[in-house]
Amino acid sequence: MINLMLTAILSISTISSITAAKVSQHAASRYPGCPIDYISRIGDSHCDDQYNIRECNFDGGDCLEFEARYPNCKAKYKHWIGDTKCNSGEYNTPECGYDGGDCVEFNLHYPNCKVQYPYIVGDNSCFGKEYNTPECGYDGGDCVEFNKNYPGCNVERPYLIGDGKCQDSPEYNSFECGEFLSCAYCYYKIRLLTLP
Numbered sequence: 226m227i228n229l230m231l232t233a234i235l236s237i238s239t240i241s242s243i244t245a246a247k248v249s250q251h252a253a254s255r256y257p258g259c260p261i262d263y264i265s266r267i268g269d270s271h272c273d274d275q276y277n278i279r280e281c282n283f284d285g286g287d288c289l290e291f292e293a294r295y296p297n298c299k300a301k302y303k304h305w306i307g308d309t310k311c312n313s314g315e316y317n318t319p320e321c322g323y324d325g326g327d328c329v330e331f332n333l334h335y336p337n338c339k340v341q342y343p344y345i346v347g348d349n350s351c352f353g354k355e356y357n358t359p360e361c362g363y364d365g366g367d368c369v370e371f372n373k374n375y376p377g378c379n380v381e382r383p384y385l386i387g388d389g390k391c392q393d394s395p396e397y398n399s400f401e402c403g404e405f406l407s408c409a410y411c412y413y414k415i416r417l418l419t420l421p
């Protein structure tokens with residue numbers, strides 16, 4: 226039985242390898258001179274800069290479509306546009322179609338939330354500072370529970386609070402962040418070392 230299963234698995238992997246090899250051969254013959262590393266990226270509707278050359282038919286047409294749709298979009302990594310993750314800055318602009326639509330919902334919910342990585346807002350992991358603000362819906366709701374437990378504690382990495390390790394920073398070792406007593410030794414060490 227095990228032998229049969231192994232044979233079946235080997236056969237499937239052999240077929241997959243042969244299919245992949247055929248696809249690569251096909252791509253190679255279709256785009257001679259194109260340095261193909263990731264064949265699936267050519268013609269996948271996302272403009273990949275490394276294939277945006279004549280030999281690759283401008284990423285199998287992806288980059289021609291991109292240029293036609295967003296002629297004034299100067300974002301660095303074009304394949305980030307329309308990848309479902311909202312990217313900030315030069316991506317979230319009218320010229321780039323608000324990151325190819327990725328940021329439309331984000332902008333609607335959090336028009337005044339200016340963070341570097343909008344796609345971590347609402348990813349179920351609480352990130353502090355400028356993310357944990359009313360403008361950003363307290364990290365899209367991720368920090369609501371944390372704020373209940375530690376009101377007034379707005380550190381950059383809330384997930385370090387209560388992880389059993391003492392952070393060498395008075396900001397974390399504070400009453401507000403609940404680490405003061407458990408980190409008493411650490412706290413005093415910091416204070417003693419920083420005394421004038």
Ligand SMILES: [Ca+2]
Pocket residue numbers: 266267268269270271272273284287
């Ligand atoms: Ca592509």
Ligand SMILES: [Ca+2]
Pocket residue numbers: 305306307308309310311312324327
């Ligand atoms: Ca994106």
Ligand SMILES: [Ca+2]
Pocket residue numbers: 345346347348349350351352364367
């Ligand atoms: Ca988050």
